[in-house]
Amino acid sequence: MKIIITVGKGGVGKTTTAASLGIALRDRGYSVLVVSLDPAHNLGDVLNLKSRSGKVKVLDNYEIIEVDVDEAVRKYLDEVSLMIKSTFKHLSVLNIDKYIDILSNAPGVEEHALMSEFKRIIEENDDKDFIIFDMPPTGLSLRILSLPFIHKSWLMELKNLRKAILDRRRMLKNIGEELGDVPIDESSDPVMRELDNMLKECEFLIGKLTSRDTMCILVLAPETLPLLEAERAFRKLSSLGISVRGCVVNKVLKLREHVPELKSKIEEQERCLNEIKKVFKDMTIVEVPFLEQEPRGVDALRRYANYIDSLVDLVLRS
Amino acid sequence: MRLRDIFKKVITGISETFKERSAELIKLELRELENAFTLLIISPLIGLPGPSTITSLRLLPYIERELAQSLNISRRLDDMLAEMLGYLDIT
Numbered sequence: 001m002k003i004i005i006t007v008g009k010g011g012v013g014k015t016t017t018a019a020s021l022g023i024a025l026r027d028r029g030y031s032v033l034v035v036s037l038d039p040a041h042n043l044g045d046v047l048n049l050k051s052r053s054g055k056v057k058v059l060d061n062y063e064i065i066e067v068d069v070d071e072a073v074r075k076y077l078d079e080v081s082l083m084i085k086s087t088f089k090h091l092s093v094l095n096i097d098k099y100i101d102i103l104s105n106a107p108g109v110e111e112h113a114l115m116s117e118f119k120r121i122i123e124e125n126d127d128k129d130f131i132i133f134d135m136p137p138t139g140l141s142l143r144i145l146s147l148p149f150i151h152k153s154w155l156m157e158l159k160n161l162r163k164a165i166l167d168r169r170r171m172l173k174n175i176g177e178e179l180g181d182v183p184i185d186e187s188s189d190p191v192m193r194e195l196d197n198m199l200k201e202c203e204f205l206i207g208k209l210t211s212r213d214t215m216c217i218l219v220l221a222p223e224t225l226p227l228l229e230a231e232r233a234f235r236k237l238s239s240l241g242i243s244v245r246g247c248v249v250n251k252v253l254k255l256r257e258h259v260p261e262l263k264s265k266i267e268e269q270e271r272c273l274n275e276i277k278k279v280f281k282d283m284t285i286v287e288v289p290f291l292e293q294e295p296r297g298v299d300a301l302r303r304y305a306n307y308i309d310s311l312v313d314l315v316l317r318s
Numbered sequence: 319m320r321l322r323d324i325f326k327k328v329i330t331g332i333s334e335t336f337k338e339r340s341a342e343l344i345k346l347e348l349r350e351l352e353n354a355f356t357l358l359i360i361s362p363l364i365g366l367p368g369p370s371t372i373t374s375l376r377l378l379p380y381i382e383r384e385l386a387q388s389l390n391i392s393r394r395l396d397d398m399l400a401e402m403l404g405y406l407d408i409t
């Protein structure tokens with residue numbers, strides 16, 4: 001199973017690219033799942049779908065899921081509260097459900113919930129040849145994708161600290177100090193066990209994200225701001241060890257006639273295109289013209305796919 | 319009493335005091351480490367940078383004792399300096 005992730009600034013065409021790449025791969029005989037992790041979904045819209053809850057089969061071997069983010073947050077917090085309840089049995093008078101609503105707005109919870117959906121979806125769809133994740137705009141995407149890495153370094157710190165605590169406890173026990181009923185070994189310490197569980201989850205995700213079978217595709221318009229953002233995303237993802245191998249330059253203006261009003265716009269685009277070719281010289285770069293009609297629906301997305309043909313090859317090759 | 323016995327007594331005396339003193343120090347160190355650990359766990363819940371709300375929630379149930387201890391200490395923070403100096407025998 002291979003994982004493809006589309007990343008880029010809002011409105012540049014991530015969803016269109018994800019959906020279209022999916023159709024191209026499916027047309028070549030692979031089974032494909034396209035997943036939208038964007039809280040403001042438009043995958044269903046891009047495919048002109050009416051019903052859009054759960055997994056929707058659009059074509060044979062081509063399914064999509066729009067992850068309900070609020071639902072994911074709720075489900076995630078339910079799991080956590082269950083865990084807490086089972087350990088805090090004596091606190092059953094304390095109605096933790098009451099706090100769940102507040103928690104759903106706590107910083108970082110949305111990213112956590114989305115990452116946990118990411119994990120669940122790749123585990124449950126192991127039979128697919130490709131899973132394509134359509135991500136939210138860059139900022140949130142990067143926060144979601146870097147979460148397991150940040151989380152891991154915190155967990156390692158906490159583990160070291162916990163080890164030091166257990167060491168001291170053992171020392172004291174060895175010289176005959178009475179410590180009461182506290183865990184002194186890593187194997188009997190529930191905190192260590194929980195830390196290890198979380199660490200395992202992180203490592204699974206890091207393994208998946210940095211695997212050879214996973215790649216990010218940058219989507220950008222040939223304009224200064226999207227380019228700057230794409231560069232930042234590229235640097236960040238590379239520093240995490242997530243490979244970024246393809247780049248879609250979308251909405252390139254190609255005019256048949258000379259339009260004076262658009263002259264400076266076209267010049268900016270040309271300048272940016274040259275810059276993109278320099279900055280991302282090791283990537284497969286494809287250009288998609290600004291289309292007269294919005295590429296929506298399966299047929300239009302097939303036409304869009306013609307422009308990203310070498311990207312399809314790249315995905316199949318690697 | 320033979321000289322050797324006196325010597326022996328002195329040595330045992332010293333090592334006993336040493337043991338007590340070092341036990342006290344390790345205890346102090348242990349408590350500081352436990353405090354640091356607890357603080358890190360509750361930070362995200364009180365708006366300080368820390369691992370994450372979720373990590374905190376998952377660990378919280380297991381650090382009840384440490385949490386109580388930290389709260390206790392923070393309540394009598396003023397005595398802390400005196401206590402430390404006491405441990406180090408600086409008066």
Ligand SMILES: Nc1ncnc2c1ncn2[C@@H]1O[C@H](COP(=O)(O)OP(=O)(O)OP(=O)(O)O)[C@@H](O)[C@H]1O
Nearest residue numbers: 009010011012013014015016251289290291294295
């Ligand atoms: N090459 C193109 N020519 C014309 N319109 C396009 C082109 N590519 C995408 N669009 C249109 O631009 C809009 C934004 O595209 P899309 O939804 O794929 O972007 P996005 O990056 O997913 O946006 P968001 O960040 O909001 O999720 C859509 O209406 C889409 O139909």
Ligand SMILES: [Mg+2]
Nearest residue numbers: 014015038042
């Ligand atoms: Mg989108």
